[in-house]
Amino acid sequence: MVNVQKTVKDYIAGKVVVHALRGVDLTINGGEFMSIAGPSGSGKTTLLNLIGCLDIPTSGEIFIDNEPISNKSKTARALLRRKKIGFVFQSFNLIPVLTAFENVAFSLSLLSLPQKEIYDRTMNILDEVGLGGLEKRFPKEMSGGQQQRVAIARALVKQPALILADEPTANLDSNTGKEILKLMEKLNKSHKSTFVFSTHDAMVMDFAHRLVMLHDGRIVNGKKSS
Amino acid sequence: MGFILSLSIKNLMRYKRRTFITAIAIAVGIGAFIFMDGMLLGIELESERNLVKFETGSARIMNKTYWDDHDYLIPKYNIPDRNTVMKAVTEAGIPATPRITVWGKVRKLIPTNYEESNDYYPATVTGIDQKTEGDVFLLNESVIINSKTEKENGRYFNAVEEVSLTGSVALVGKDLAKNLKVSVGDEIQVLETKTADGQNTTLNATIVGLLNTPDPIINKQMVFLPLAYIEQALLMKGAATDIVLLYPEYTDINDQVAKTKNAIAGVPGSEKLVTKSFLDIASTYLSISRGKRGGSAFLLIVVFLIAVIGVSNTMLIAVFERRREIAMMRALGMREGSILVSFILEASGIGFIGGIGGLIIGILGNLYMVNIGMDFREMMDEMGDIGYRSLGIFKSAWNFQTMITAFICGLIFTGIMALLPAIMALRKDITKNLNPK
Numbered sequence: 001m002v003n004v005q006k007t008v009k010d011y012i013a014g015k016v017v018v019h020a021l022r023g024v025d026l027t028i029n030g031g032e033f034m035s036i037a038g039p040s041g042s043g044k045t046t047l048l049n050l051i052g053c054l055d056i057p058t059s060g061e062i063f064i065d066n067e068p069i070s071n072k073s074k075t076a077r078a079l080l081r082r083k084k085i086g087f088v089f090q091s092f093n094l095i096p097v098l099t100a101f102e103n104v105a106f107s108l109s110l111l112s113l114p115q116k117e118i119y120d121r122t123m124n125i126l127d128e129v130g131l132g133g134l135e136k137r138f139p140k141e142m143s144g145g146q147q148q149r150v151a152i153a154r155a156l157v158k159q160p161a162l163i164l165a166d167e168p169t170a171n172l173d174s175n176t177g178k179e180i181l182k183l184m185e186k187l188n189k190s191h192k193s194t195f196v197f198s199t200h201d202a203m204v205m206d207f208a209h210r211l212v213m214l215h216d217g218r219i220v221n222g223k224k225s226s
Numbered sequence: 227m228g229f230i231l232s233l234s235i236k237n238l239m240r241y242k243r244r245t246f247i248t249a250i251a252i253a254v255g256i257g258a259f260i261f262m263d264g265m266l267l268g269i270e271l272e273s274e275r276n277l278v279k280f281e282t283g284s285a286r287i288m289n290k291t292y293w294d295d296h297d298y299l300i301p302k303y304n305i306p307d308r309n310t311v312m313k314a315v316t317e318a319g320i321p322a323t324p325r326i327t328v329w330g331k332v333r334k335l336i337p338t339n340y341e342e343s344n345d346y347y348p349a350t351v352t353g354i355d356q357k358t359e360g361d362v363f364l365l366n367e368s369v370i371i372n373s374k375t376e377k378e379n380g381r382y383f384n385a386v387e388e389v390s391l392t393g394s395v396a397l398v399g400k401d402l403a404k405n406l407k408v409s410v411g412d413e414i415q416v417l418e419t420k421t422a423d424g425q426n427t428t429l430n431a432t433i434v435g436l437l438n439t440p441d442p443i444i445n446k447q448m449v450f451l452p453l454a455y456i457e458q459a460l461l462m463k464g465a466a467t468d469i470v471l472l473y474p475e476y477t478d479i480n481d482q483v484a485k486t487k488n489a490i491a492g493v494p495g496s497e498k499l500v501t502k503s504f505l506d507i508a509s510t511y512l513s514i515s516r517g518k519r520g521g522s523a524f525l526l527i528v529v530f531l532i533a534v535i536g537v538s539n540t541m542l543i544a545v546f547e548r549r550r551e552i553a554m555m556r557a558l559g560m561r562e563g564s565i566l567v568s569f570i571l572e573a574s575g576i577g578f579i580g581g582i583g584g585l586i587i588g589i590l591g592n593l594y595m596v597n598i599g600m601d602f603r604e605m606m607d608e609m610g611d612i613g614y615r616s617l618g619i620f621k622s623a624w625n626f627q628t629m630i631t632a633f634i635c636g637l638i639f640t641g642i643m644a645l646l647p648a649i650m651a652l653r654k655d656i657t658k659n660l661n662p663k
Contacts, residue, residue, distance in 0.1 A: 049657045054557055075561075082559025089660065093554040097236035109229045110559055154558075 001136070001161065001194055002028040002051055007060035008182035009046050009217075020046040022217040023060065028196060030161065033188045035208030036198045042214040044198035045166055051196065052085055052164045053077040074213055082110050086155030086193070092147040094139040094154075100126065100146075101135035102154045111158060121197040125157040126150075128190075129183060145176035149183065165197035169204055230564055234571035241544070245576055248540045252580025252640065253587055255533030259526045260588025264622035265595055266523070271623050272440070274504075277511070279364045281443040282504040283323075283470035285483055287311060287490060290500045292467055296408045296507075299350070300331045301422050301460050301467055308466035313360075315471060318489035320482075321361040324466035325457045326353035330416035330429065332398075332449055334406045347405055351416050351429065351449045353456030362472040365450065369435035370400065380410035380435030387452045394455035396431035399445040400438045408433055412465055416449060422461045427657075429459055441593045479503045530632070531639070533580075538643035541573050545647040547557050552651050553659035562652045569648035570641045577640030580631040588629060595622035 004026040011018040021043045028034065028051075029136065036044050046131045049055045050062055056070050063069070064084065081087075086107075101122055108118040126135050129149040139147050148168060155163050165184070169177030181204060188195045195222055197204070213220045238245055278284055288296075292303035305311055308324045315322045329347040360366050373379050378400075387395050396414060398406075406415060416429040431451055437444055457463070473482040478553060486501045493499075505512060515516045545552070599621035651659070 045657075045661070052557070052659075054656045058352075078556065078559045078561065080559075081557060087554075087557050089554065091661075093548075093550060093660070095233070095551055097240050098233070106229070106555075107558055 001030040001032075001065065002026075002196075003049070003063040003066075004028075004126070005061050005063070007047075007050060007057045007062060009043075009050060010058045011053070019217055020025065021050070021057070024214075026160075026212060026218055026219065028194060030194055031188070031192050032210060033167060033185060033195045033208060034197075034210035034212065036196065036212045036214060037200060037205050037207055037208075038214035039173060039200055041216075043217040044200075044214055046217075047214065048054050048164050048166050048196065048198050051162075052087060053081050080091055083158075084161050086158065086160040086163040088151050088163065088168045088197075090150070090167040090170045092139070092144075092151045092171070094147055094150055096139050100131060100142070100150045100153075101137050103150055104157050107154050107158045121157055122153075125153045128187070129153045129156075143176075144172050145179060148172060148176075148180050152180070152183065152187070156193065161190065162194045162196065163164070165195065165201075167198055169199070169201065174203065177201075179205070230568045231571060234568045234575060237544070237548075237568075237572050238575040244540055244543070245579070246295070246574050248536050251533040251536045251578040252577060252636055253583025255530040256581055256584025256590065256636050257587025259271060259523075259530050259632050260584065260625075260629050261591040261595070261622075262526050263523060263625055263628045264588070264592040267625050267628075268595065268599075269620055272621065273515060274512070276439070276441045277508055278472075278504055280368070280439045280444050280508045283362050284473035284479070285317070285471045285486060285501055285503045286507060287469040287471070287486065287499050288467065290498055291527075292503060293500050293522045299327055299467070301326065301328050301420055301462065301465075302424055302465050303464065304422065304465040305469060305499060306465050306495065306558035307493075308464060308469060311466075311469050311490055311499070314488060314490045314493050315469065318485065320471040320486060320489065321358075323358035323470050324355050324453065325468045325470055326453060326460060326462055326465075327351070327467050328419045328456075328460065330419040330449070332402070332406060332414055332416050333548070334408045335413040335415050335430070345406065346417070347402060347447075349402060349416070349447050349449045351419060351451065351456070353451050353453040354387055355453040356387070362470050365397070365437060365439070368437050368439040369397065370438050370445075375409075377409040377411065377438055380433070382435060382468050383450075383452055387455070389452060389455040389458060393430035393432065394452055395434040397435045397437055397450040398433050399448045400436045401442070401445040402447055402449070403433070403436050410435060413606065419460065421459075422463070422465065427459060429563050430604060432454075456611050477556070533634075534577075534639045534643055536578050537573055537640045538648065540576065541569060541644040542647040544572070545569065545651045549651055549654070549659045550661075552658045553654075554651075557660065565652060566645070569644040573644030574637050575642040577636040577638075580640070581636040584636065585629060588632070592622050595620075596624060599652065612623075630654060 004024055007021055009021040011020055024047060026055045036047055038044050053069050061068050061070055064080065095106065098106065104126060105118050105122045108121060116221055123135065126132060129152055131146060131149055131153065134142065134146065169180055172180060184195055185207060199205060287305065289303040292300060312322055312324060328351050330349055330351040332349040333346050360380055369380055369382045370378050383395065398408065398414065403409060406414065410433050413430065413432050418425055419429060421427050429451065439445060471486060473479065483501050483503050490496050490499060552565060556562065601619050601620045
């Protein structure tokens with residue numbers, strides 16, 4: 001599914017070069033439910049951004065479905081994200097002027113699907129994430145947990161092969177965070193989508209079926225759980 | 227596209243107060259533009275009407291040399307047989323009147339001892355035919371008769387005025403009379419006028435009326451005498467310097483001039499005559515007048531652009547506030563072009579609301595100005611000539627082309643104003659904007 005090979009990412013901050021990733025090798029298989037963990041500044045978000053084609057590596061290569069992404073144009077990467085990758089953000093990033101339904105349907109509208117299909121798929125996924133009946137609510141009329149469910153529905157509705165979640169529970173209380181993780185786990189099983197999420201929270205790490213630890217831009221160890 | 231349009235409208239309503247304030251600025255800009263353009267057009271059209279009805283007529287037939295040297299108004303170069311030309315044009319259905327127009331220096335005569343005044347004022351001295359003058363001009367309606375100052379009240383020329391070599395009667399523009407310190411009943415003398423054979427001569431006349439027209443040139447520098455008197459004094463013997471014509475309104479002036487040329491083609495000596503429309507006669511004034519409108523329009527465009535820059539500022543704030551949203555949409559694979567279009571539509575929406583407001587303001591203002599107008603008579607009396615052939619009540623005219631242009635420009639300019647901030651946002655890395663610090 002995803003193959004990260006000797007990937008280096010450097011940022012220039014003023015006159016200082018920041019080595020965010022220092023030669024990462026990682027393989028993510030289809031259908032995995034895995035977490036990239038590590039302290040702040042360890043390179044979790046950078047790695048997710050690279051896997052999500054939001055950025056390109058300084059050196060090394062990333063393959064998605066055996067296709068290298070480094071030499072792809074901005075437009076080609078946008079097209080890849082539109083079709084194959086779903087995102088869940090720490091701060092939900094919903095569009096405040098759109099209802100829950102419209103926020104989720106936004107993902108599908110980019111795929112130019114018929115209106116009927118957009119409606120059916122959106123209503124189904126909202127039901128699936130437990131938001132049936134709340135489709136007309138605006139983000140400000142929903143709790144943090146409900147907003148994150150909308151974000152998950154938005155990521156999942158286009159049935160992408162890969163869903164990337166950057167600290168999806170960081171803005172939620174622990175109970176709501178657990179509910180969201182359980183939901184993600186359930187959807188991983190039912191949709192067979194690959195879930196990769198970053199965290200530095202031990203509780204979240206426990207949910208992951210596979211854990212990759214990053215420290216100072218390097219993978220320090222990995223473990224598999226049941 | 228439907229989604230983008232819907233998103234743009236929703237974003238437009240997201241910050242109602244900000245949208246409303248920016249739209250007001252656009253509305254005021256467009257409204258002022260429409261209002262002022264209507265007013266300037268109204269003054270320009272009124273000036274043209276006054277020019278025709280008081281000063282130039284629609285067109286004039288003249289001796290070619292008289293026209294070529296029209297700055298000097300030399301009576302030697304005339305239409306020798308005015309009656310034949312008059313007959314030809316009136317038979318063609320064109321109202322016409324003959325005139326003898328020359329330059330002169332005017333001064334007041336003190337009747338008790340004929341003491342000469344040294345205050346001279348240059349003037350255009352015109353002999354008018356009482357019988358036909360009213361067919362072309364409106365001077366007969368412009369004689370002051372209801373002034374609070376009794377001495378200003380006078381009369382128009384009678385059908386027959388007593389004419390002798392020692393003098394006649396005169397109508398004088400009210401401002402010229404004021405400068406000369408004369409009024410009805412006073413005597414004036416015109417010096418340095420040329421006769422048809424090029425000699426200097428003097429004309430004497432008693433003022434029987436003062437002219438108060440909407441054309442400041444008439445009021446400021448014109449003296450009218452009976453044609454019979456000036457003909458005799460300048461040895462014109464059946465000649466005239468001009469045959470002035472009046473064409474119907476809203477007809478093509480070039481067609482009418484061609485019709486006139488046809489009408490006089492058979493008149494003996496017609497090859498020495500020219501027919502010039504008021505557009506030629508007053509070409510300098512008209513080009514200055516239209517230039518003024520263009521200059522004023524330029525200033526209004528600047529005001530309008532300042533309002534449009536307000537939209538740019540609003541969009542800059544909107545883009546900055548929504549940079550995370552923009553990054554999210556890009557992350558989900560939305561085309562950058564589509565994001566750009568959504569911001570252009572949003573800004574154009576402000577332009578649309580402002581444009582509608584501007585049309586309402588402009589139309590309401592114009593409605594008042596077209597039907598009622600503004601009375602500037604007192605102010606104009608103080609200021610004098612402001613460069614238009616119009617005094618008193620200013621009325622506007624409808625200019626639907628300007629309204630449509632202003633509205634469309636509002637939409638286009640405001641749309642363009644969204645481009646720069648949106649492009650700036652799209653140039654930023656998605657990753658930086660997803661988690662702005």
